[in-house]
Amino acid sequence: MKILVCMSNVPDTTTKVKFVDDFKKLDNNGIQWVINPWDELALTRALELKDDLGSGVQTVTVAHVGLAGSEPTIRKALAIGADDAIRINADAPDAYVVAAQLAEAIRNENFDMIFCGIESSDHNGSTVGGMLAEFLGCASVSCVSNVKLDAGGVVITRELGGSKEVVSVPYPFVAIVQKGIANEPRIAAMRGIMMARTKPIKVVEPRPLDSLTEVISYEMPVPRAACKFVEAENAADLISLLHNQDKVI
Amino acid sequence: MAVLIYLENWDGKFKKLSFELVSYASKIAEMLGSQSLALTIGNVEEQELEKLSVHGADKVLHLKNEKLDTLDEQAFSNLVADVARKYNATVLVLSNNNSGKALAPRLSVQLKAGLVSGVSKLPVSVSPFVVYKKVYSGKAYANVQIKTDLKILTLAQNSFELIHNPKPYVVEHLNIQPSDNLLNTKVKEVQKLTGKVLLSDADIVVSGGRGMKSADNWGPLVELADLLGAATACSRPVSDEGWRPHEEHTGQTGKIIAPNLYFAIGISGATQHLAGISSSKIIVAVNSDKDAPIFEAAQYGIVGDAMKVLPKLVDAVKELKLR
Numbered sequence: 001m002k003i004l005v006c007m008s009n010v011p012d013t014t015t016k017v018k019f020v021d022d023f024k025k026l027d028n029n030g031i032q033w034v035i036n037p038w039d040e041l042a043l044t045r046a047l048e049l050k051d052d053l054g055s056g057v058q059t060v061t062v063a064h065v066g067l068a069g070s071e072p073t074i075r076k077a078l079a080i081g082a083d084d085a086i087r088i089n090a091d092a093p094d095a096y097v098v099a100a101q102l103a104e105a106i107r108n109e110n111f112d113m114i115f116c117g118i119e120s121s122d123h124n125g126s127t128v129g130g131m132l133a134e135f136l137g138c139a140s141v142s143c144v145s146n147v148k149l150d151a152g153g154v155v156i157t158r159e160l161g162g163s164k165e166v167v168s169v170p171y172p173f174v175a176i177v178q179k180g181i182a183n184e185p186r187i188a189a190m191r192g193i194m195m196a197r198t199k200p201i202k203v204v205e206p207r208p209l210d211s212l213t214e215v216i217s218y219e220m221p222v223p224r225a226a227c228k229f230v231e232a233e234n235a236a237d238l239i240s241l242l243h244n245q246d247k248v249i
Numbered sequence: 250m251a252v253l254i255y256l257e258n259w260d261g262k263f264k265k266l267s268f269e270l271v272s273y274a275s276k277i278a279e280m281l282g283s284q285s286l287a288l289t290i291g292n293v294e295e296q297e298l299e300k301l302s303v304h305g306a307d308k309v310l311h312l313k314n315e316k317l318d319t320l321d322e323q324a325f326s327n328l329v330a331d332v333a334r335k336y337n338a339t340v341l342v343l344s345n346n347n348s349g350k351a352l353a354p355r356l357s358v359q360l361k362a363g364l365v366s367g368v369s370k371l372p373v374s375v376s377p378f379v380v381y382k383k384v385y386s387g388k389a390y391a392n393v394q395i396k397t398d399l400k401i402l403t404l405a406q407n408s409f410e411l412i413h414n415p416k417p418y419v420v421e422h423l424n425i426q427p428s429d430n431l432l433n434t435k436v437k438e439v440q441k442l443t444g445k446v447l448l449s450d451a452d453i454v455v456s457g458g459r460g461m462k463s464a465d466n467w468g469p470l471v472e473l474a475d476l477l478g479a480a481t482a483c484s485r486p487v488s489d490e491g492w493r494p495h496e497e498h499t500g501q502t503g504k505i506i507a508p509n510l511y512f513a514i515g516i517s518g519a520t521q522h523l524a525g526i527s528s529s530k531i532i533v534a535v536n537s538d539k540d541a542p543i544f545e546a547a548q549y550g551i552v553g554d555a556m557k558v559l560p561k562l563v564d565a566v567k568e569l570k571l572r
Contacts, residue, residue: 130354142351166438212363219390232553235561248510
Protein backbone atom coordinates (compact mmCIF):
# COMPACT_ATOMS: atom_id res chain seq x y z
CA MET A 1 0.00 0.00 0.00
CA LYS A 2 1.24 3.47 -0.92
CA ILE A 3 0.27 6.71 0.82
CA LEU A 4 0.67 10.17 -0.69
CA VAL A 5 0.64 13.29 1.48
CA CYS A 6 0.14 16.59 -0.31
CA MET A 7 1.92 19.47 1.32
CA SER A 8 2.05 23.17 0.94
CA ASN A 9 4.89 25.48 1.90
CA VAL A 10 3.64 28.36 4.05
CA PRO A 11 5.06 31.19 6.14
CA ASP A 12 5.65 30.16 9.76
CA THR A 13 2.37 30.79 11.59
CA THR A 14 3.91 33.50 13.80
CA THR A 15 4.98 35.57 10.75
CA LYS A 16 3.80 39.16 10.61
CA VAL A 17 2.69 39.31 6.97
CA LYS A 18 3.53 42.35 4.83
CA PHE A 19 2.87 43.09 1.19
CA VAL A 20 4.84 44.75 -1.61
CA ASP A 21 4.11 45.97 -5.17
CA ASP A 22 1.19 48.12 -4.13
CA PHE A 23 -0.30 45.36 -1.95
CA LYS A 24 -0.25 42.87 -4.81
CA LYS A 25 2.40 40.48 -3.51
CA LEU A 26 3.48 38.99 -0.21
CA ASP A 27 6.78 40.39 1.03
CA ASN A 28 8.96 37.27 1.23
CA ASN A 29 11.69 39.08 3.12
CA GLY A 30 12.65 37.40 6.35
CA ILE A 31 9.90 34.77 6.13
CA GLN A 32 10.61 31.39 7.63
CA TRP A 33 8.88 28.75 5.48
CA VAL A 34 7.36 25.66 7.04
CA ILE A 35 5.23 22.66 6.16
CA ASN A 36 1.57 23.71 6.42
CA PRO A 37 0.57 22.65 9.97
CA TRP A 38 -2.33 20.42 8.86
CA ASP A 39 -0.18 18.72 6.22
CA GLU A 40 2.41 18.05 8.90
CA LEU A 41 -0.24 16.29 10.98
CA ALA A 42 -1.33 14.34 7.88
CA LEU A 43 2.27 13.25 7.29
CA THR A 44 2.59 12.24 10.94
CA ARG A 45 -0.49 10.01 10.70
CA ALA A 46 0.74 8.47 7.44
CA LEU A 47 4.05 7.60 9.11
CA GLU A 48 2.28 6.17 12.17
CA LEU A 49 0.33 3.86 9.85
CA LYS A 50 3.55 2.83 8.12
CA ASP A 51 5.25 2.17 11.50
CA ASP A 52 2.66 -0.48 12.21
CA LEU A 53 4.25 -3.33 10.30
CA GLY A 54 0.98 -5.21 10.00
CA SER A 55 -0.72 -2.32 8.19
CA GLY A 56 0.76 -3.16 4.80
CA VAL A 57 1.83 0.44 4.17
CA GLN A 58 5.06 0.29 2.20
CA THR A 59 5.83 3.88 1.31
CA VAL A 60 4.86 7.41 2.24
CA THR A 61 5.48 9.98 -0.49
CA VAL A 62 5.01 13.74 -0.26
CA ALA A 63 3.93 15.87 -3.21
CA HIS A 64 4.23 19.61 -3.55
CA VAL A 65 3.55 22.19 -6.25
CA GLY A 66 6.20 24.90 -6.08
CA LEU A 67 9.45 26.23 -7.46
CA ALA A 68 12.91 25.10 -6.37
CA GLY A 69 12.84 27.54 -3.46
CA SER A 70 10.48 25.22 -1.59
CA GLU A 71 12.93 22.30 -1.53
CA PRO A 72 14.17 23.01 2.04
CA THR A 73 10.58 22.50 3.25
CA ILE A 74 10.29 19.26 1.24
CA ARG A 75 13.57 18.09 2.84
CA LYS A 76 11.98 18.70 6.24
CA ALA A 77 9.19 16.30 5.30
CA LEU A 78 11.78 13.74 4.20
CA ALA A 79 13.68 14.26 7.46
CA ILE A 80 10.50 13.64 9.45
CA GLY A 81 10.24 10.30 7.66
CA ALA A 82 8.66 10.46 4.19
CA ASP A 83 10.40 8.04 1.81
CA ASP A 84 10.47 10.23 -1.26
CA ALA A 85 8.96 13.35 -2.77
CA ILE A 86 7.46 14.69 -5.96
CA ARG A 87 7.81 18.39 -6.73
CA ILE A 88 5.81 19.84 -9.59
CA ASN A 89 7.98 22.70 -10.76
CA ALA A 90 5.35 25.43 -11.01
CA ASP A 91 4.22 28.53 -9.27
CA ALA A 92 0.78 28.06 -7.79
CA PRO A 93 -1.57 30.84 -8.95
CA ASP A 94 -4.69 29.26 -7.44
CA ALA A 95 -5.95 26.07 -5.82
CA TYR A 96 -7.45 24.80 -9.08
CA VAL A 97 -4.07 24.84 -10.82
CA VAL A 98 -2.37 23.25 -7.80
CA ALA A 99 -4.89 20.40 -7.73
CA ALA A 100 -4.76 19.94 -11.52
CA GLN A 101 -0.94 19.78 -11.52
CA LEU A 102 -0.95 17.30 -8.63
CA ALA A 103 -3.51 15.12 -10.39
CA GLU A 104 -1.50 15.02 -13.63
CA ALA A 105 1.73 14.21 -11.81
CA ILE A 106 0.39 11.36 -9.70
CA ARG A 107 -2.36 9.88 -11.89
CA ASN A 108 -0.25 6.86 -12.87
CA GLU A 109 1.56 6.38 -9.57
CA ASN A 110 -1.14 4.15 -8.06
CA PHE A 111 -1.41 5.65 -4.61
CA ASP A 112 -4.00 3.91 -2.44
CA MET A 113 -4.57 6.71 0.05
CA ILE A 114 -3.99 10.41 -0.44
CA PHE A 115 -3.96 12.71 2.60
CA CYS A 116 -4.45 16.45 2.34
CA GLY A 117 -4.58 18.91 5.25
CA ILE A 118 -7.98 20.59 5.59
CA GLU A 119 -6.62 24.06 5.00
CA SER A 120 -3.40 25.85 4.20
CA SER A 121 -2.52 28.62 6.61
CA ASP A 122 -1.80 31.10 3.79
CA HIS A 123 -4.92 31.31 1.63
CA ASN A 124 -7.20 29.39 4.00
CA GLY A 125 -8.93 27.78 1.02
CA SER A 126 -9.85 24.24 2.14
CA THR A 127 -10.06 23.38 -1.53
CA VAL A 128 -7.13 21.40 -2.95
CA GLY A 129 -8.08 18.00 -1.45
CA GLY A 130 -11.60 17.91 -2.87
CA MET A 131 -10.47 19.26 -6.23
CA LEU A 132 -7.74 16.63 -6.47
CA ALA A 133 -10.25 13.85 -5.79
CA GLU A 134 -12.53 15.20 -8.51
CA PHE A 135 -9.68 15.42 -11.02
CA LEU A 136 -8.75 11.82 -10.17
CA GLY A 137 -12.39 10.71 -10.27
CA CYS A 138 -12.10 9.00 -6.89
CA ALA A 139 -13.93 9.19 -3.55
CA SER A 140 -13.11 11.82 -0.96
CA VAL A 141 -13.85 12.07 2.73
CA SER A 142 -13.62 15.49 4.38
CA CYS A 143 -13.25 16.60 8.01
CA VAL A 144 -11.39 13.41 8.88
CA SER A 145 -10.15 13.10 12.46
CA ASN A 146 -8.94 9.50 12.27
CA VAL A 147 -7.78 6.96 9.68
CA LYS A 148 -7.19 3.38 10.79
CA LEU A 149 -6.39 0.23 8.90
CA ASP A 150 -7.75 -3.09 10.03
CA ALA A 151 -8.28 -6.48 8.48
CA GLY A 152 -11.45 -5.30 6.76
CA GLY A 153 -9.80 -2.28 5.13
CA VAL A 154 -9.78 1.37 5.97
CA VAL A 155 -11.82 2.87 8.81
CA ILE A 156 -12.29 6.62 8.66
CA THR A 157 -13.80 8.91 11.29
CA ARG A 158 -15.27 12.15 9.99
CA GLU A 159 -16.74 15.00 11.98
CA LEU A 160 -19.77 16.53 10.33
CA GLY A 161 -21.52 19.37 12.13
CA GLY A 162 -23.33 17.69 14.97
CA SER A 163 -22.23 14.11 14.43
CA LYS A 164 -19.22 11.90 14.25
CA GLU A 165 -19.39 9.13 11.66
CA VAL A 166 -17.27 6.08 11.06
CA VAL A 167 -17.20 5.42 7.32
CA SER A 168 -15.36 3.42 4.71
CA VAL A 169 -14.72 4.11 1.04
CA PRO A 170 -13.01 2.04 -1.65
CA TYR A 171 -9.39 2.65 -2.65
CA PRO A 172 -8.05 4.93 -3.94
CA PHE A 173 -9.45 7.88 -2.02
CA VAL A 174 -8.52 11.32 -0.76
CA ALA A 175 -8.86 11.97 2.97
CA ILE A 176 -8.99 15.62 3.96
CA VAL A 177 -7.71 15.60 7.51
CA GLN A 178 -8.13 17.92 10.45
CA LYS A 179 -7.56 18.20 14.21
CA GLY A 180 -7.34 14.82 15.91
CA ILE A 181 -5.68 12.98 13.00
CA ALA A 182 -2.41 12.98 14.99
CA ASN A 183 -1.64 14.32 18.44
CA GLU A 184 1.60 16.15 17.85
CA PRO A 185 3.48 16.68 14.59
CA ARG A 186 6.43 14.32 14.40
CA ILE A 187 9.79 16.04 14.76
CA ALA A 188 12.81 15.19 12.62
CA ALA A 189 15.60 13.36 14.47
CA MET A 190 19.27 13.86 13.59
CA ARG A 191 19.35 10.52 11.77
CA GLY A 192 16.32 11.54 9.73
CA ILE A 193 17.93 14.85 8.81
CA MET A 194 21.08 13.02 7.60
CA MET A 195 19.04 10.49 5.62
CA ALA A 196 16.84 13.17 4.06
CA ARG A 197 19.82 14.54 2.12
CA THR A 198 19.95 11.48 -0.08
CA LYS A 199 16.24 10.72 -0.40
CA PRO A 200 14.92 11.30 -3.93
CA ILE A 201 12.89 14.35 -4.92
CA LYS A 202 11.39 13.75 -8.35
CA VAL A 203 10.90 17.01 -10.22
CA VAL A 204 7.99 17.02 -12.68
CA GLU A 205 7.52 19.77 -15.23
CA PRO A 206 4.02 21.32 -15.12
CA ARG A 207 1.29 21.30 -17.75
CA PRO A 208 0.32 24.70 -19.14
CA LEU A 209 -2.85 25.54 -17.22
CA ASP A 210 -4.88 28.70 -16.64
CA SER A 211 -6.05 29.68 -13.20
CA LEU A 212 -9.75 30.32 -12.57
CA THR A 213 -9.24 32.96 -9.88
CA GLU A 214 -6.70 35.68 -9.28
CA VAL A 215 -5.79 37.80 -6.26
CA ILE A 216 -6.16 41.44 -7.33
CA SER A 217 -4.85 42.96 -4.11
CA TYR A 218 -4.32 42.35 -0.42
CA GLU A 219 -5.48 44.51 2.47
CA MET A 220 -4.48 44.71 6.09
CA PRO A 221 -7.23 44.28 8.67
CA VAL A 222 -8.69 47.41 10.23
CA PRO A 223 -7.08 47.59 13.66
CA ARG A 224 -9.46 46.91 16.52
CA ALA A 225 -10.18 49.70 18.97
CA ALA A 226 -8.05 49.64 22.11
CA CYS A 227 -9.13 47.23 24.82
CA LYS A 228 -11.42 48.69 27.47
CA PHE A 229 -10.28 47.49 30.88
CA VAL A 230 -12.67 46.71 33.72
CA GLU A 231 -11.30 46.29 37.27
CA ALA A 232 -11.35 42.68 38.47
CA GLU A 233 -13.37 43.80 41.50
CA ASN A 234 -16.09 45.16 39.21
CA ALA A 235 -16.41 42.17 36.89
CA ALA A 236 -20.19 42.58 37.09
CA ASP A 237 -19.90 45.89 35.19
CA LEU A 238 -18.56 43.96 32.22
CA ILE A 239 -21.68 41.82 32.11
CA SER A 240 -23.90 44.92 32.13
CA LEU A 241 -21.84 46.47 29.29
CA LEU A 242 -22.27 43.30 27.22
CA HIS A 243 -25.98 43.29 28.01
CA ASN A 244 -26.91 46.98 27.74
CA GLN A 245 -24.39 48.44 25.31
CA ASP A 246 -23.32 45.60 23.01
CA LYS A 247 -26.53 43.59 23.41
CA VAL A 248 -24.74 40.29 22.96
CA ILE A 249 -26.04 38.66 26.14
CA MET B 250 -29.64 32.93 -15.07
CA ALA B 251 -29.85 32.09 -11.42
CA VAL B 252 -28.01 32.17 -8.13
CA LEU B 253 -28.13 28.64 -6.77
CA ILE B 254 -27.80 28.05 -3.03
CA TYR B 255 -26.90 24.61 -1.69
CA LEU B 256 -28.35 24.19 1.79
CA GLU B 257 -27.45 21.36 4.10
CA ASN B 258 -30.15 20.26 6.54
CA TRP B 259 -29.70 18.51 9.85
CA ASP B 260 -32.33 15.78 10.31
CA GLY B 261 -34.67 17.83 8.15
CA LYS B 262 -34.04 21.14 9.93
CA PHE B 263 -32.23 24.29 8.90
CA LYS B 264 -30.02 26.42 11.14
CA LYS B 265 -29.25 30.11 11.40
CA LEU B 266 -26.38 29.64 8.96
CA SER B 267 -28.84 28.33 6.36
CA PHE B 268 -30.84 31.55 6.54
CA GLU B 269 -27.65 33.64 6.47
CA LEU B 270 -26.79 31.84 3.27
CA VAL B 271 -30.21 32.49 1.70
CA SER B 272 -30.07 36.17 2.75
CA TYR B 273 -26.59 36.53 1.27
CA ALA B 274 -27.32 34.73 -2.01
CA SER B 275 -30.60 36.60 -2.54
CA LYS B 276 -28.70 39.90 -2.25
CA ILE B 277 -26.27 38.70 -4.93
CA ALA B 278 -29.23 37.70 -7.10
CA GLU B 279 -30.53 41.27 -6.72
CA MET B 280 -27.13 42.67 -7.72
CA LEU B 281 -27.21 40.50 -10.84
CA GLY B 282 -30.89 40.97 -11.58
CA SER B 283 -31.49 37.23 -11.41
CA GLN B 284 -33.44 34.69 -9.36
CA SER B 285 -32.27 32.89 -6.24
CA LEU B 286 -32.89 29.16 -6.03
CA ALA B 287 -32.47 27.29 -2.75
CA LEU B 288 -31.58 23.61 -3.14
CA THR B 289 -31.66 21.09 -0.32
CA ILE B 290 -31.24 17.32 -0.39
CA GLY B 291 -32.98 15.02 2.07
CA ASN B 292 -36.19 14.59 3.99
CA VAL B 293 -37.42 18.11 4.83
CA GLU B 294 -41.00 19.03 5.75
CA GLU B 295 -42.87 21.63 3.76
CA GLN B 296 -43.13 24.07 6.69
CA GLU B 297 -39.35 24.01 7.09
CA LEU B 298 -38.84 24.61 3.37
CA GLU B 299 -41.17 27.60 3.57
CA LYS B 300 -38.75 29.35 5.93
CA LEU B 301 -36.30 29.72 3.05
CA SER B 302 -38.65 32.03 1.16
CA VAL B 303 -38.90 34.32 4.19
CA HIS B 304 -35.24 35.22 3.71
CA GLY B 305 -35.50 35.85 -0.01
CA ALA B 306 -35.41 32.56 -1.92
CA ASP B 307 -37.43 32.96 -5.14
CA LYS B 308 -37.78 29.23 -5.49
CA VAL B 309 -37.06 26.20 -3.32
CA LEU B 310 -35.71 23.07 -4.99
CA HIS B 311 -36.19 19.92 -2.96
CA LEU B 312 -34.55 16.61 -3.76
CA LYS B 313 -35.52 13.60 -1.69
CA ASN B 314 -34.14 10.12 -2.11
CA GLU B 315 -33.46 7.50 0.55
CA LYS B 316 -30.08 6.78 -1.03
CA LEU B 317 -29.02 10.28 -0.05
CA ASP B 318 -29.36 9.97 3.72
CA THR B 319 -25.59 9.98 4.09
CA LEU B 320 -23.20 12.55 2.73
CA ASP B 321 -21.35 10.99 -0.17
CA GLU B 322 -19.13 13.70 -1.54
CA GLN B 323 -18.92 12.33 -5.07
CA ALA B 324 -22.64 11.61 -5.44
CA PHE B 325 -23.82 14.84 -3.79
CA SER B 326 -21.50 17.06 -5.81
CA ASN B 327 -22.65 15.38 -9.02
CA LEU B 328 -26.29 16.09 -8.17
CA VAL B 329 -25.63 19.72 -7.28
CA ALA B 330 -23.67 20.12 -10.53
CA ASP B 331 -26.62 18.66 -12.49
CA VAL B 332 -28.98 21.15 -10.87
CA ALA B 333 -26.55 24.04 -11.52
CA ARG B 334 -26.47 23.12 -15.23
CA LYS B 335 -30.21 22.55 -15.49
CA TYR B 336 -31.06 25.98 -14.04
CA ASN B 337 -28.22 27.75 -15.80
CA ALA B 338 -26.69 28.99 -12.54
CA THR B 339 -24.18 31.81 -12.78
CA VAL B 340 -23.34 31.87 -9.09
CA LEU B 341 -23.38 28.90 -6.73
CA VAL B 342 -23.25 29.60 -3.00
CA LEU B 343 -22.52 27.10 -0.20
CA SER B 344 -21.69 27.48 3.48
CA ASN B 345 -18.03 27.36 4.44
CA ASN B 346 -18.90 24.64 6.93
CA ASN B 347 -18.01 20.95 6.83
CA SER B 348 -20.34 19.96 4.01
CA GLY B 349 -19.67 23.11 1.98
CA LYS B 350 -15.93 22.50 2.26
CA ALA B 351 -16.53 18.92 1.13
CA LEU B 352 -18.63 19.74 -1.93
CA ALA B 353 -17.49 23.13 -3.27
CA PRO B 354 -14.02 22.00 -4.46
CA ARG B 355 -15.46 19.02 -6.33
CA LEU B 356 -18.08 21.29 -7.92
CA SER B 357 -15.39 23.75 -8.96
CA VAL B 358 -13.67 21.04 -11.00
CA GLN B 359 -16.85 19.48 -12.40
CA LEU B 360 -18.23 22.80 -13.56
CA LYS B 361 -14.84 24.39 -14.24
CA ALA B 362 -16.00 27.28 -12.08
CA GLY B 363 -13.68 29.49 -10.05
CA LEU B 364 -14.13 28.98 -6.30
CA VAL B 365 -13.44 31.42 -3.50
CA SER B 366 -14.05 30.04 -0.03
CA GLY B 367 -14.79 31.74 3.26
CA VAL B 368 -16.13 35.03 1.89
CA SER B 369 -17.65 37.33 4.50
CA LYS B 370 -19.13 40.19 2.46
CA LEU B 371 -21.15 40.77 -0.68
CA PRO B 372 -19.01 40.88 -3.84
CA VAL B 373 -16.94 44.06 -4.17
CA SER B 374 -18.12 44.18 -7.81
CA VAL B 375 -19.98 41.80 -10.11
CA SER B 376 -18.29 42.82 -13.36
CA PRO B 377 -15.49 41.93 -12.99
CA PHE B 378 -16.61 39.55 -10.23
CA VAL B 379 -14.43 40.36 -7.21
CA VAL B 380 -14.90 39.05 -3.69
CA TYR B 381 -13.22 39.81 -0.40
CA LYS B 382 -11.89 37.10 1.88
CA LYS B 383 -9.73 36.52 4.91
CA VAL B 384 -6.24 35.15 4.25
CA TYR B 385 -3.23 34.28 6.41
CA SER B 386 -5.66 33.19 9.13
CA GLY B 387 -7.01 36.71 9.64
CA LYS B 388 -3.71 38.59 9.42
CA ALA B 389 -4.75 40.02 6.03
CA TYR B 390 -7.58 40.10 3.49
CA ALA B 391 -7.56 39.57 -0.26
CA ASN B 392 -9.69 40.83 -3.12
CA VAL B 393 -10.01 37.86 -5.45
CA GLN B 394 -11.35 37.97 -8.98
CA ILE B 395 -13.21 34.95 -10.35
CA LYS B 396 -12.59 34.73 -14.08
CA THR B 397 -15.06 32.02 -15.11
CA ASP B 398 -18.71 32.49 -16.15
CA LEU B 399 -19.95 30.36 -13.28
CA LYS B 400 -18.69 31.41 -9.87
CA ILE B 401 -18.69 29.39 -6.64
CA LEU B 402 -18.55 31.03 -3.22
CA THR B 403 -18.60 29.60 0.27
CA LEU B 404 -19.85 31.96 2.97
CA ALA B 405 -18.15 32.16 6.37
CA GLN B 406 -20.53 31.38 9.22
CA ASN B 407 -21.94 34.28 11.24
CA SER B 408 -20.54 36.86 8.84
CA PHE B 409 -23.74 38.05 7.17
CA GLU B 410 -26.80 39.49 8.88
CA LEU B 411 -30.13 37.79 8.31
CA ILE B 412 -32.43 39.69 5.96
CA HIS B 413 -36.19 39.55 6.25
CA ASN B 414 -37.21 39.52 2.60
CA PRO B 415 -40.38 37.45 2.21
CA LYS B 416 -41.12 36.00 -1.21
CA PRO B 417 -44.10 33.85 -2.22
CA TYR B 418 -43.28 30.22 -1.39
CA VAL B 419 -42.65 28.32 -4.60
CA VAL B 420 -41.29 24.80 -4.42
CA GLU B 421 -40.20 22.32 -7.05
CA HIS B 422 -39.67 18.71 -6.05
CA LEU B 423 -36.84 17.41 -8.17
CA ASN B 424 -36.73 13.93 -9.48
CA ILE B 425 -33.05 13.35 -10.11
CA GLN B 426 -31.52 9.99 -9.27
CA PRO B 427 -28.00 9.69 -7.89
CA SER B 428 -25.81 7.31 -9.89
CA ASP B 429 -25.21 4.15 -7.90
CA ASN B 430 -21.62 3.84 -9.02
CA LEU B 431 -20.84 7.14 -7.28
CA LEU B 432 -22.40 6.17 -3.95
CA ASN B 433 -19.37 4.65 -2.27
CA THR B 434 -19.38 6.01 1.26
CA LYS B 435 -20.53 3.30 3.68
CA VAL B 436 -21.45 4.48 7.14
CA LYS B 437 -20.64 1.98 9.88
CA GLU B 438 -21.44 4.02 12.95
CA VAL B 439 -22.98 7.39 13.77
CA GLN B 440 -22.42 9.21 17.01
CA LYS B 441 -24.73 12.22 17.39
CA LEU B 442 -23.37 15.06 19.47
CA THR B 443 -26.51 16.00 21.35
CA GLY B 444 -27.40 17.87 24.48
CA LYS B 445 -24.87 20.64 24.17
CA VAL B 446 -24.37 23.75 22.11
CA LEU B 447 -22.17 23.04 19.12
CA LEU B 448 -19.04 25.14 19.03
CA SER B 449 -19.44 25.93 15.34
CA ASP B 450 -23.03 27.16 15.77
CA ALA B 451 -22.70 29.00 19.07
CA ASP B 452 -23.42 32.72 19.35
CA ILE B 453 -21.43 32.84 22.58
CA VAL B 454 -18.31 30.82 23.38
CA VAL B 455 -16.57 30.58 26.75
CA SER B 456 -13.02 29.37 26.32
CA GLY B 457 -10.27 28.53 28.79
CA GLY B 458 -6.50 28.37 28.55
CA ARG B 459 -3.51 27.45 30.63
CA GLY B 460 -4.54 30.10 33.16
CA MET B 461 -7.22 27.65 34.30
CA LYS B 462 -4.30 25.76 35.87
CA SER B 463 -5.81 22.26 36.00
CA ALA B 464 -8.52 20.02 34.64
CA ASP B 465 -10.33 20.27 37.98
CA ASN B 466 -10.96 24.01 37.77
CA TRP B 467 -13.46 24.10 34.89
CA GLY B 468 -16.63 24.06 37.00
CA PRO B 469 -17.25 27.84 37.05
CA LEU B 470 -16.31 28.18 33.35
CA VAL B 471 -18.82 25.51 32.35
CA GLU B 472 -21.40 27.12 34.65
CA LEU B 473 -20.89 30.50 32.96
CA ALA B 474 -21.30 28.84 29.56
CA ASP B 475 -24.48 27.03 30.64
CA LEU B 476 -26.01 30.23 32.02
CA LEU B 477 -25.29 32.04 28.75
CA GLY B 478 -26.38 29.16 26.51
CA ALA B 479 -22.82 29.20 25.24
CA ALA B 480 -20.48 26.53 23.93
CA THR B 481 -17.24 25.76 25.75
CA ALA B 482 -13.85 25.83 24.05
CA CYS B 483 -10.19 25.79 24.95
CA SER B 484 -6.71 26.68 23.74
CA ARG B 485 -4.26 24.15 22.36
CA PRO B 486 -2.17 23.55 25.52
CA VAL B 487 -5.39 22.64 27.33
CA SER B 488 -6.44 20.00 24.79
CA ASP B 489 -2.82 18.74 24.56
CA GLU B 490 -2.78 18.28 28.34
CA GLY B 491 -6.05 16.39 28.07
CA TRP B 492 -7.86 18.82 30.40
CA ARG B 493 -10.57 19.20 27.73
CA PRO B 494 -11.46 17.11 24.63
CA HIS B 495 -9.72 17.97 21.36
CA GLU B 496 -13.07 18.91 19.75
CA GLU B 497 -12.95 22.06 21.89
CA HIS B 498 -9.57 23.27 20.65
CA THR B 499 -9.98 26.59 18.84
CA GLY B 500 -7.07 28.04 16.92
CA GLN B 501 -4.88 27.59 13.88
CA THR B 502 -5.03 23.81 13.80
CA GLY B 503 -8.26 23.44 15.73
CA LYS B 504 -11.69 24.92 15.14
CA ILE B 505 -12.03 28.30 13.49
CA ILE B 506 -15.03 30.11 14.87
CA ALA B 507 -16.78 33.48 14.59
CA PRO B 508 -19.23 33.88 17.48
CA ASN B 509 -20.84 37.18 18.50
CA LEU B 510 -19.11 36.98 21.86
CA TYR B 511 -15.93 35.11 22.82
CA PHE B 512 -14.66 34.86 26.39
CA ALA B 513 -10.93 34.09 26.53
CA ILE B 514 -10.30 33.04 30.13
CA GLY B 515 -6.67 32.54 31.05
CA ILE B 516 -5.61 32.47 27.40
CA SER B 517 -2.48 34.46 26.57
CA GLY B 518 -3.42 34.94 22.91
CA ALA B 519 -0.66 33.32 20.86
CA THR B 520 -0.90 34.05 17.12
CA GLN B 521 -2.05 30.47 16.56
CA HIS B 522 -4.95 30.93 18.95
CA LEU B 523 -5.95 34.30 17.49
CA ALA B 524 -6.06 32.69 14.03
CA GLY B 525 -9.04 30.65 15.19
CA ILE B 526 -11.02 33.41 16.89
CA SER B 527 -10.14 36.69 15.20
CA SER B 528 -13.49 36.88 13.39
CA SER B 529 -15.41 36.95 16.69
CA LYS B 530 -17.49 40.12 16.93
CA ILE B 531 -16.57 40.86 20.55
CA ILE B 532 -13.68 39.32 22.47
CA VAL B 533 -13.52 39.52 26.25
CA ALA B 534 -10.20 38.60 27.84
CA VAL B 535 -9.47 37.67 31.44
CA ASN B 536 -5.77 37.20 32.16
CA SER B 537 -3.47 37.75 35.11
CA ASP B 538 -0.74 39.18 32.85
CA LYS B 539 -1.62 42.71 31.77
CA ASP B 540 0.84 42.46 28.84
CA ALA B 541 -0.71 39.28 27.40
CA PRO B 542 -1.23 39.66 23.62
CA ILE B 543 -4.89 38.63 23.98
CA PHE B 544 -5.64 42.17 25.22
CA GLU B 545 -4.57 43.56 21.84
CA ALA B 546 -7.30 41.52 20.16
CA ALA B 547 -9.93 42.08 22.87
CA GLN B 548 -12.58 44.78 23.19
CA TYR B 549 -12.90 44.24 26.92
CA GLY B 550 -10.29 43.08 29.37
CA ILE B 551 -10.01 42.18 33.02
CA VAL B 552 -6.56 41.81 34.53
CA GLY B 553 -6.92 39.20 37.22
CA ASP B 554 -6.83 35.56 38.22
CA ALA B 555 -9.37 33.50 36.26
CA MET B 556 -10.33 31.58 39.40
CA LYS B 557 -11.30 34.80 41.18
CA VAL B 558 -12.95 36.57 38.21
CA LEU B 559 -15.07 33.66 36.94
CA PRO B 560 -17.31 33.41 40.04
CA LYS B 561 -17.98 37.16 39.81
CA LEU B 562 -18.99 36.80 36.17
CA VAL B 563 -21.21 33.84 37.05
CA ASP B 564 -22.92 35.81 39.81
CA ALA B 565 -23.44 38.82 37.56
CA VAL B 566 -25.04 36.70 34.83
CA LYS B 567 -27.29 34.99 37.40
CA GLU B 568 -28.40 38.39 38.62
CA LEU B 569 -29.08 39.53 35.08
CA LYS B 570 -31.24 36.46 34.48
CA LEU B 571 -33.29 37.23 37.60
CA ARG B 572 -34.14 40.73 36.48
